[in-house]
Amino acid sequence: DARVTQTPRDKVTEMGQEVTMRCQPILGHNTVFWYRQTMMQGLELLAYFRNRAPLDDSGMPKDRFSAEMPDATLATLKIQPSEPRDSAVYFCASGIGDPTYNEQFFGPGTRLTVL
């Protein structure tokens, strides 16, 4: 049963600390997305990769957030330094081909709490 996996599932940290979230897309998928879910904003896109190349990171606060794909089986999202307003659930999703015409599959999410 092919699924997107994310680690950690829950993370509690203190303000100012670095946070790294990891995602393993479904094998064979070549698009990866990072979304963030908050009560106020709902679900919003942070970053989008296709064939490991970043295509859109306009939704990401550039000063503290960074997203990378070291290889086709791993995507990372880092926050440094973290702030209480970063508390949210971070979802990774993956898909095949042009996402305009294809389905995105979501991982279980990482629930981040910044104290």
Add this chain to the structure above:
Amino acid sequence: GIQVEQSPPDLILQEGANSTLRCNFSDSVNNLQWFHQNPWGQLINLFYIPSGTKQNGRLSATTVATERYSLLYISSSQTTDSGVYFCAVIRYNQGGKLIFGQGTELSVKP
């Protein structure tokens, strides 16, 4: 940008009842997905349905692209159907970004 509106915002049902959830969008779309976010927070894919009708067990969905809406039907609801149902769309010029509605929160009582 495109607007996605879901109705109703909340719905309470008795087990066994049927329901219809609606998703309206403000412009033509190339991609539409329905998700169920369960009480544990997981987003589960229900349908990829930019147009037409699909069925999967007790759930079915219809998208009328020309009239800019989609409907999700839940028949013989069960307590495990509880959670939030999201509609999300992509328009060709959005670069692959899913735009989500605010969701319909469904509670099925035993």
